[in-house]
Amino acid sequence: MIPESLQGNPMVAALADLATFAKFEFNELTIETAPENIVEALRRVKQDLKFERLTSVTGVDRLPVEPRYEVVYHLQSVAGNSRLRLKTRASGTNPKVPTATLVYRSAEWYERETFDLFGINFTGHPDMRRIMMPDGWEGHPLRKDYPITGARY
Amino acid sequence: MSNYSGISNPTDVHRDHQVHETNGSGHRTMVLNMGPQHPSTHGVLRLLLELDGETIVKAAPDIGYLHTGIEKEFEVKTYQQGVTLTDRIDYLAPLSNNLVYCLAAEKLLGLEIPEHAQWTRVMLAEFTRLNSHLVWLATHAIDIGAMSVFLYCFREREEILRIFEMFSGQRMMTSYFRIGGLALPHPRGWQKRVKDFVDIFASRVDQYEELLTNNRIWTGRTKGIGYISLEDMLDLGVTGPMLRAAGLKVDARKDTPYSSYEKFDFEVPTRTENDVYARYLLRVEEMRQSHKIIKQALEGMPSGSHQADAPGIVLPDREKMKTQMESLIYHFKIVSEGFRVPEGEVYQAIESPRGEVGCYMVSDGTQKPYRVHWRGPSFGNLQSTSKLIEGTLIADVIAALGSMDFVLGDTDR
Amino acid sequence: MLSPAMDPQVIMQTLGKGVPTTWYLALSAVLFTIGVAGFILRRNIITVFMCIELMLNAVNLSFISFAHEHRQVSGHLFTFFVMVVAAAEAAVGLAIILTVFKNRSTLNIDEIDSLKN
Amino acid sequence: MDLFFFLLFAFIAVACAVSVVLQRHPISCALSLVGTMAALAVLYLLLGAEFIAMVQVIVYAGAIMVLFVFVIMLLNAGAEDRRGSSWVARIAGLPALAVLLGILGYLMLTFYPMIGPKASLVHFGDFTGGGAKEIGTALFTEYLLPFEVTSILILIAILGAIVLARKEID
Amino acid sequence: MQAVFAVVIAAALVTLSFVIGRRVKNPIKDMAYECGIEPTGDARQRFTVKFYLVGMLFILFDIEAIFLYPWAVVYKQLKMFAFTEMLVFIGLVLAGFFYIWKKGVLDWAATNRDNGTVTGGIPANLKSMLEPVPATTIPTRRSN
């Protein structure tokens, strides 16, 4: 589902066989892949497209929609002075995405944070623990069904 | 385990940091806990250090003691209300955070901001950089024992805070930048105040340098300390002055200019030594550059409105509100329910004093952001802690940590 | 065997003028004996070492007493040299203790009496 | 006055010495030994050995015992286990000590009558030959060879200690 | 005299606040300070042997320093003779000093600090920095 206008884009072209969706809005390029392809996509982005830095990994909870979670990777190329957003989706029942720490070490804490706040499990992560909330905390605060008030302390 | 003993379970962290562990050479090592209540972890950072004598074998930072759930909070505030939350994230650079939040929302809205407001934003953002760097220099110096520099820096910072107060009515949590422009028009007499500051500041920077730059003890404490390779830094997501002190000229103000930074004449300083001393020199140089930008902003400040001409988004003039029905309705609507922002997602990054601060904003077309993710520079920089201090002396931890210039509010959000 | 003059008056007169050298020597003997006792009784190698130092001190006291008795400075010099030797001995001895502790992980002399590891 | 000071510091010395033997924790032993040494330093002063008294404090109490304390802290030596004293000590210890003390006492009293006109007395200020000047003169003329040999002793001690502790350094 | 007063003052200082100060017991107050975390492990751990070496060197050189005082006092009488004597003495001791210096005992902490530097600007080897990471290994410090 890659729009015509993006077919010639080199980044899209490099990920053409993996991408399930792409868009170019607000001057920002977004490419979406299936969860099982995300590590491969990141590898290509790092090696072929020279995006040296993973700036952040986070999640978005689209509650009624299934698959419910979007995992968003923001990448930056210092040499090419450009940015890229990669995206994948995880189901609501058992959210699981392979870890990006194999490619970018900076993903370690970001994935821990996403796990902590959304409950998305990054398989293969070396140290999948909570990072922000106390260890015994129940629930994942950034989920849309998590109450804004009334949480116990 | 009792409840007050901290958020993270120490036994858990000890899982791979066994006390009395034997390392390769047969020495017994000792685990020292640094923080969260520690004078030089600058807030509530906790470091678990495994020591072999005075040398650090392993270091494991533990964060989250200042987590306040700001990202969750964004989702129940209207866009304009969200500005006040951004102040609290990086409490040493509130205006940078205001700026990136407003820029992200304005990108979604497609708003054009008047020159006057843009220049003011640049000027105050640079003041924020000065403010942050001054606090950094002050605390870094006092960590290493130079207590006078601390007070000298705070003297200038006080002046900056007074300027903030003059503009916004607040010293620290300014919330001065709003979506669509500035919260208030410029105060009367601001030029004089800023000019007074600009006139003295250059000599004040010289004063700090006089006390530190060529001081043998200072160089002994900082030169060659806290080295981390550029590859590691990029891989670990380090941004800002640390990267520039390694020679990589990366600065969002030049690379992807925002808020009319392209109209200002300034340099992005870099160093190549990539140690604590280089980061110190770099930040001092950045202070001089900020001073230069402020001077330009002061001299060439264009006149005009402080807010965009967007009736549904910015609050109408008080005068108009009292005379025009339309304005009154807008006022009522903006205040009571906010404004709608078109659907979409943006990632806006700017150069904060600490590095790249990014705001990832997802809108679902309602008056409240669907999701705001804050990419704080401290979070990324702090990931490099282990690389930075493993293999060094325990006394170097202070210098190395200080050179990262993290703010725990920014890390934990 | 004791001095015939056990007369309290004589004793008081004598003591008013000074302390008999013998008392210093007796003190030295007592300290030496305590040192020997500790040397025999204690199990901790560091404490045993300290008892040796105690004995050396006792001997030093008698050296000084004799020096005073004979109005000569030689006794002081002997003491001085004893101290130098004690310092060297402490430096080396404690190094040995450190090594022994590293190899055997104990300070009990009963457990480190074998020559082989 | 002499008698008072002698008795006071002799008591301190003996009490601390007993404490060295009886205390269970090595740190306590070491500090008791420091007490003995300080008391002995005062007695040296009474005996007119000013310089040696100072050296006693500086070298013994201030340097050697500091090293002991360091080693105890470094090894984290805990309180001693009381059970395993050797059978020799248990059977022959105290009688042997009594015999030793007896012999020493006998020899002393034979050669130095304790009380009486012939008894030699120690009075503070009688003998002033223990100042730095006298020591220096004797040391650098009469005892020159031992002095120089001392340096070799120190040299060997440095080498020996370093070699012994080397395994720990590397 | 002074000793007695010093004892009294020192004792008073130590005990006064225990006598006068109001004492409120509190289990958290009684914990050993460890930066706001429950103390982990015992403080009675073993430390680096460097402290011992410093103590040892101090003893041996302190002896040397002590010899200097009687020497200094009689120096005016013996003059060059005393000077040569001490020169020999110090020379021998200094031989040991330089031996330990060479042995690295005086280097308080041997660190494996990597003092490499990189060149300025965008590094020329930025490409080689981005070598592929083998997908089979987990390149984190936790692997060791």
Added chain:
Amino acid sequence: MEFLIITSIKLALILFVFMTTLAYLQWVERKVIAHVQVRMGPSRVGPHGLLQPLADVIKLITKEGVLPPHVNTFYYLAAPFLAVFFALISVSFIPFGTGITIPVFHVGGATYGPYKTMFELADTNMGVLLVLAISSMGVYGIALAGWSSNNKYALMGGLRSSAQMISYELPMSLAIAAPLLSIGSLNLRQISDAQAGYSLGFIPHWSVFAFPAPQFFSFIIFMIAAFAETNRIPFDLPEAENELVAGFHVEYSSMTFASFFMAEYANMVTVCSMATLLFLGGWQPLWPVAYGSNLVAPLILAGAGALCVYHGLNPARPFDRITLPVFGVIFFGLAALMAFPPTVPILMPMFWFLAKVGFLLFVFIWIRATLPRFRYDQLMGFAWKFLFPVALANLLITGFLVALVS
């Protein structure tokens, strides 16, 4: 008996003056540093914060003394005791002026005197070594504090601190030995007296300027070692509030905590007095009496008095109208006393001695406001690899020069 009475009076005076000095040294330090750093310093309690030390002491005494259960109580309390004890006891060997003779006087028909006494509590031939010996015992207070606290930071701080103290003791004793070569005595009073006189009529015979071997480097080495011995910036690693939080006294509270600081200040005074006696000529004036050195003290004091009165007449604060003239009168009185011929021979040496000590103390404070602190390995390396060899070389060169010339 007379000896006892005189000693008691001296003791009471000295202790009173000394304790007050310690308390006000803190005030002076805070004020000086504050002014270096462009701020006020203590200014609320009493005029110019002059009663601040008193308030501090009252606060510290009435605070709760926490006696944590995990410490080794005996040694935990013994440590500050030892620190203060050794710090206070070394003061008694410092002579701070020439002696006085109290003339014959009559009270109720009985005749007393004349009494001759010196300005120190104990005049021994071993003064230098005594002070060294006592300072070498000071290690125990700190090592014990660290050990008994049963706290990792405290133990590391204690070990570091004791290692630092013994390391710097060496260069210190070597630096002390150098000037003794040409003086040839260990008696502090004789040492000071030996530095009397002027070469070329105006260069004082102080050890620092002495012919043939000026002890300038010794003085510097001594001062550096003194900074380390008293744990002051730039050598305040043991109590540096950074990596080890507060070092050996992390578990201490209230007055036991303050005891260590008291000991630190007392050691500062002792060490500065030693430096004055050994290197700066003790109570010998800076230039000969013939050129009017006796006028300095009254002039300075009178000037201070005039300043006080002037500011009292133009007060910056309402309260100054009362306090400053009072101080002015006191200063004038002191100036008159200094100029009063019978008291000159007694007071003038004391003035010079205290002026020099005060200057050195000021240097201590000044350095604290200026320099950052060393790292621990740098500090130890500095002691062993730099200070020790330099001190030894200095000693040998001095010895050679002295032997050559005399």
